[in-house]
Amino acid sequence: MNHPILVAENITKRFGAFVALKNVSVAFEAGRLTAIIGPNGAGKSTFFNVLTGAFAPTSGNVNYDGHDITGKKQHEFARMGIAKSFQITNLFPQLSVLENVRVAVQMRHSRFQLLTPRQSMKGLIDQAEGLLNLVGLSSYSSQTARDLAHGQQRCLEIAMALACDPKLLLLDEPTAGMSPEETLVMMDLIVRLADQRTVILVEHKMKLVMGICKRIIVLHHGEFLAEGTPDDVRANDEVKRVYLGQSI
Amino acid sequence: MTDLNLLLLQTVTGIALGSVYALLAIGLSLIFGMLTVVNFAHGAYFMVGAYIGVYVLSATGSFFASLLAVFFSTGLFGLLTERVLVRPLYGRGPDYPLLLTFGLSYVIIDVIRIIFGVEGLQSSTPAALQGSVNIGIGYFPIYRLFLIAAAAVIITALWLFIEKSRYGLIIRAGARDPEIVRILGIDVAKVWLLVFGLGTAIAGLSGVLAAPIRTVTPEMGIPVLVESFVVTVVGGMGSIGGAVIAGLLVGVVYSLTALYAPALAELSIFALMALVLVVRPQGLFGREGLME
Amino acid sequence: MEGAPSRTPYRLIATQVSRHRVAAVIAFLVVLPWLTPSHALAANILIFGLYAVGFNLLFGYTGLLSFGHAAFLGSGSYATGVVMVHYGWPWWLAIPAGITLAALIGLCMGYLVIRSRGIYFAMVTLALGQCVYFAFYKAEAITGGENGLRGVNVETIDLLGWKLDFQDPITKYFVMLVFVAAALWFVSRLLASPFGAVLESVRENEKRAAACGYDVARTKLLAFVISAAICGLAGALRALHLSIVPIDSLHYLTSGQVVMMSLLGGMGTFFGPFVGAATILWVEDVATILTKSWQLVVGVIFIIFVLFFPRGIWGSFLHWLGRR
Numbered sequence: 001m002n003h004p005i006l007v008a009e010n011i012t013k014r015f016g017a018f019v020a021l022k023n024v025s026v027a028f029e030a031g032r033l034t035a036i037i038g039p040n041g042a043g044k045s046t047f048f049n050v051l052t053g054a055f056a057p058t059s060g061n062v063n064y065d066g067h068d069i070t071g072k073k074q075h076e077f078a079r080m081g082i083a084k085s086f087q088i089t090n091l092f093p094q095l096s097v098l099e100n101v102r103v104a105v106q107m108r109h110s111r112f113q114l115l116t117p118r119q120s121m122k123g124l125i126d127q128a129e130g131l132l133n134l135v136g137l138s139s140y141s142s143q144t145a146r147d148l149a150h151g152q153q154r155c156l157e158i159a160m161a162l163a164c165d166p167k168l169l170l171l172d173e174p175t176a177g178m179s180p181e182e183t184l185v186m187m188d189l190i191v192r193l194a195d196q197r198t199v200i201l202v203e204h205k206m207k208l209v210m211g212i213c214k215r216i217i218v219l220h221h222g223e224f225l226a227e228g229t230p231d232d233v234r235a236n237d238e239v240k241r242v243y244l245g246q247s248i
Numbered sequence: 249m250t251d252l253n254l255l256l257l258q259t260v261t262g263i264a265l266g267s268v269y270a271l272l273a274i275g276l277s278l279i280f281g282m283l284t285v286v287n288f289a290h291g292a293y294f295m296v297g298a299y300i301g302v303y304v305l306s307a308t309g310s311f312f313a314s315l316l317a318v319f320f321s322t323g324l325f326g327l328l329t330e331r332v333l334v335r336p337l338y339g340r341g342p343d344y345p346l347l348l349t350f351g352l353s354y355v356i357i358d359v360i361r362i363i364f365g366v367e368g369l370q371s372s373t374p375a376a377l378q379g380s381v382n383i384g385i386g387y388f389p390i391y392r393l394f395l396i397a398a399a400a401v402i403i404t405a406l407w408l409f410i411e412k413s414r415y416g417l418i419i420r421a422g423a424r425d426p427e428i429v430r431i432l433g434i435d436v437a438k439v440w441l442l443v444f445g446l447g448t449a450i451a452g453l454s455g456v457l458a459a460p461i462r463t464v465t466p467e468m469g470i471p472v473l474v475e476s477f478v479v480t481v482v483g484g485m486g487s488i489g490g491a492v493i494a495g496l497l498v499g500v501v502y503s504l505t506a507l508y509a510p511a512l513a514e515l516s517i518f519a520l521m522a523l524v525l526v527v528r529p530q531g532l533f534g535r536e537g538l539m540e
Numbered sequence: 541m542e543g544a545p546s547r548t549p550y551r552l553i554a555t556q557v558s559r560h561r562v563a564a565v566i567a568f569l570v571v572l573p574w575l576t577p578s579h580a581l582a583a584n585i586l587i588f589g590l591y592a593v594g595f596n597l598l599f600g601y602t603g604l605l606s607f608g609h610a611a612f613l614g615s616g617s618y619a620t621g622v623v624m625v626h627y628g629w630p631w632w633l634a635i636p637a638g639i640t641l642a643a644l645i646g647l648c649m650g651y652l653v654i655r656s657r658g659i660y661f662a663m664v665t666l667a668l669g670q671c672v673y674f675a676f677y678k679a680e681a682i683t684g685g686e687n688g689l690r691g692v693n694v695e696t697i698d699l700l701g702w703k704l705d706f707q708d709p710i711t712k713y714f715v716m717l718v719f720v721a722a723a724l725w726f727v728s729r730l731l732a733s734p735f736g737a738v739l740e741s742v743r744e745n746e747k748r749a750a751a752c753g754y755d756v757a758r759t760k761l762l763a764f765v766i767s768a769a770i771c772g773l774a775g776a777l778r779a780l781h782l783s784i785v786p787i788d789s790l791h792y793l794t795s796g797q798v799v800m801m802s803l804l805g806g807m808g809t810f811f812g813p814f815v816g817a818a819t820i821l822w823v824e825d826v827a828t829i830l831t832k833s834w835q836l837v838v839g840v841i842f843i844i845f846v847l848f849f850p851r852g853i854w855g856s857f858l859h860w861l862g863r864r
Contacts, residue, residue, distance in 0.1 A: 078753030090751070092744035103741045107753040110734040112762070117732045164753055286659050336847060342659050343605050347803060348846045350607075350796065354839030362833060470792055474670045477663040481656065511678050518671035522652055525664065529655040 266499020484534020608669025616775025642772020
């Protein structure tokens with residue numbers, strides 16, 4: 001086993017009386033493509049939001065690279081090398097596709113530079129163009145982000161997440177709402193990205209992740225249910241029970 | 249009179265002032281909670297309420313008639329505003345309805361100036377409510393006691409309406425998620441229309457109730473708007489209870505500062521607001537994340 | 541838009557104007573005194589245009605709607621006036637004093653207001669603006685209270701032996717224009733800088749900006765302070781222009797006025813604030829002669845723009861040019 005890059009310890013999250021996560025402990029290995037799956041209401045998205053710092057857990061903590069990152073502010077995550085894509089597309093809708101990525105790239109270089117023209121910072125533009133190329137959006141760089149097709153917007157979001165050169169990339173249902181063709185393109189992209197960094201994927205459609213992930217974590221009713229390779233998970237009786245009637 | 253009695257009397261004065269604040273904040277909060285519209289014309293509806301109230305009172309001599317007239321006229325006026333001006337702006341982000349009601353307040357103020365003149369009206373306390381009465385700690389104006397009672401009655405009625413009635417259930421559900429209301433097969437547009445009208449009607453009622461203790465001028469709504477914002481920020485939007493307690497708190501803080509340091513009275517409520525923002529940014533009773 | 545291929549002469553003009561936006565605005569301001577019925581109106585447009593530029597930095601570019609900006613215009617005026625009247629500072633030192641006080645008040649207000657979220661912003665800025673109004677109103681010994689601060693007089697300006705008559709309206713206008721031009725250059729550079737990109741990203745999507753690694757609260761605070769400082773400069777110039785500081789400078793209506801100017805002109809455009817300031821002040825000028833109800837006229841125009849032309853005059857014009 002590789003060393004764990006992200007460790008969730010005894011995570012519990014309550015919303016009022018409702019317990020969304022119950023004492024979940026998971027260690028994510030570095031360099032692996034791991035998926036978090038589970039039926040509707042399993043607590044996947046809540047878990048994702050706790051891992052990425054959008055929600056503070058009611059109890060428990062999250063460690064990244066040996067440091068406790070529970071309760072860190074949102075912007076600190078990107079600076080530590082943790083990037084995410086949202087479940088609902090989240091872009092800068094009125095800016096151009098290139099500018100969306102350029103702003104994201106700029107974070108590591110210049111946050112409070114007030115008087116240098118940004119057009120003169122060629123290096124940033126080149127990096128942004130490189131990322132657009134990677135996700136297959138080069139020919140759309142001057143379009144306004146909100147005019148892109150849904151699948152392209154999701155790809156743009158990934159390019160923005162990559163801009164901070166993350167060691168860890170978390171994706172929340174990256175193929176949600178996509179056509180079958182778009183889904184294939186996205187899956188291919190995710191596999192390529194996982195070559196160079198740790199990727200954690202929250203997914204509803206189990207079939208998708210079985211083929212590409214090395215490791216799968218199953219949540220059910222807010223609790224940890226199973227963990228293992230796709231084959232382990234397929235063979236697991238508990239998992240079969242909760243996914244009753246579905247072919248795994 | 250002992251110092252303690254003076255302090256207590258001034259506290260009751262603050263409660264009278266605060267009960268008007270509470271009414272205003274409830275109206276504001278109701279509209280916001282449902283429609284995510286910050287009604288910048290809230291002070292203007294307050295002023296219109298005061299004008300109509302004073303006019304009807306002097307014409308009919310009946311204070312009760314003036315209350316009814318104000319409730320229905322400012323309510324109707326609110327319905328018209330929502331239907332004609334605010335509705336086209338839904339879906340364009342919360343800034344636009346806000347800007348619109350802001351522009352509307354300019355128009356309302358000038359229309360009142362044209363109808364009633366720039367000087368303002370002489371408002372008199374209804375005959376039956378004049379004079380003072382000993383409330384154990386000293387003499388206190390009857391009208392202000394009436395004000396507290398009237399606000400309490402209106403707030404209780406609203407609370408019953410929202411917490412216990414079928415319509416109230418729809419309003420509460422809609423404030424959390426308009427989708428739910430739509431799924432239940434209820435016409436959301438109609439609910440929003442009525443809530444806007446109810447909110448402005450309450451603003452109008454606050455105006456007519458406050459008229460005898462304030463000067464009735466076309467500009468009287470401006471400080472009132474500011475004060476109701478302060479109350480809303482202190483209490484946090486979202487609950488009637490929060491608005492009532494914050495309203496009373498702001499009223500009492502104002503009155504007590506006016507007693508001990510008159511020059512700082514106006515500033516005291518802002519200091520209170522600043523303190524709340526530092527200690528508890530979502531307001532004393534606000535739910536976190538409601539405004540996002 | 542910039543650098544886009546220009547196929548038609550309209551687009552060519554639009555591209556050239558946006559590329560040289562500072563020069564274009566200054567050219568307009570240079571000829572303005574000969575376009576307006578009075579020099580006083582031109583000076584007013586100059587000052588309120590700058591005030592709207594400062595406001596627009598926050599509203600148009602960062603997406604934060606403040607209803608308390610009179611606090612910055614007013615405190616800029618008062619600080620400039622007070623150091624001249626009470627302490628005998630020269631005018632050129634009094635202007636930075638105005639900018640500094642406005643920026644400091646901006647820092648305090650900004651600290652409080654960024655703690656509140658979303659729609660609270662407009663309410664909290666309005667309330668804090670009113671708080672500043674009362675504070676200056678009550679400090680009568682220094683500020684003159686209700687009567688305003690009188691005697692902010694500048695007779696002549698001595699530039700290394702070259703004496704300019706500051707009482708001459710045209711000379712006064714062009715002296716002020718020098719400061720306005722410098723501020724415009726600064727704002728234009730700021731908007732073109734990486735920080736300008738961060739402002740836009742915060743306006744477009746706060747959550748995403750934070751996920752990209754930007755500290756949204758600090759960005760907003762800095763934008764708030766810079767905006768306040770620019771409005772403070774406008775206030776300082778206004779004190780010199782009027783020779784008095786009226787208490788109205790701090791009033792809610794003065795905060796509202798800049799909101800109207802910004803929207804009417806075109807929020808998020810560089811020239812829009814001046815178009816908005818010119819329109820509102822012109823309408824006020826004409827309407828006050830014809831009717832007492834100029835607020836009614838302005839209010840109705842504003843409502844029509846909110847409903848039907850949210851891009852404002854200049855913004856709609858640019859949009860039209862872009863589609864030709």
